[in-house]
Amino acid sequence: MDYKVREKSGYTPQIGHLVSMMEYARKTTLDAVSGLSTEQLDYLPTEKSNSIGALLLHMAAVEVGFQIEVFDGRSPNDEEKTERGAAYSLGHQGRSEINGNPLDFYLDKLVKVRQRTLAEFRLRNDKLLYEDIQWDGQPSNHFFIWFHVMEDEINHRGQIRIQRKMVE
Numbered sequence: 001m002d003y004k005v006r007e008k009s010g011y012t013p014q015i016g017h018l019v020s021m022m023e024y025a026r027k028t029t030l031d032a033v034s035g036l037s038t039e040q041l042d043y044l045p046t047e048k049s050n051s052i053g054a055l056l057l058h059m060a061a062v063e064v065g066f067q068i069e070v071f072d073g074r075s076p077n078d079e080e081k082t083e084r085g086a087a088y089s090l091g092h093q094g095r096s097e098i099n100g101n102p103l104d105f106y107l108d109k110l111v112k113v114r115q116r117t118l119a120e121f122r123l124r125n126d127k128l129l130y131e132d133i134q135w136d137g138q139p140s141n142h143f144f145i146w147f148h149v150m151e152d153e154i155n156h157r158g159q160i161r162i163q164r165k166m167v168e
Helices: 013-033 038-042 052-071 078-089 091-097 103-122 126-130 142-167
Strands: 132-135 138-141
Touching: 013 052, 013 103, 013 126, 013 142, 038 052, 038 103, 038 142, 052 078, 052 091, 052 103, 052 142, 078 091, 126 142, 132 142, 138 142
Parallel strands: none
Antiparallel strands: 132 138
């Protein structure tokens, strides 16, 4: 992997740039959790914290939610909301339901979710990114949505790096 934002084979130019950024963000997340034990993934620095494992599942849950909205053109249904519940909302539910899993469990979820995102991006062109939408009651577009997916991951990766230092 190089550190260039550029066009990528199989994607239109702007989607390729976006994929380049998403790949780098993911690489740094994977580097941040490499080698962590189940105990380290479950560590809670305070009673209101989220574990590293929960943060990893949250990254996947956020991406799934936007896959449904952007690629499927709809809001998540009740079953999909329930399926992502603890990982999406984190907090008490995440602390009680997300634990006891090895690193490969979380990495597998992240890989499977990202595979769908990349496959869907290959089917689309740059116009998708600039489509006007409403998000969180504000004017937005799909480019911002995918920026938000990365921004959310980068934010939580920062938390993960701090928590990793605490458990090592």
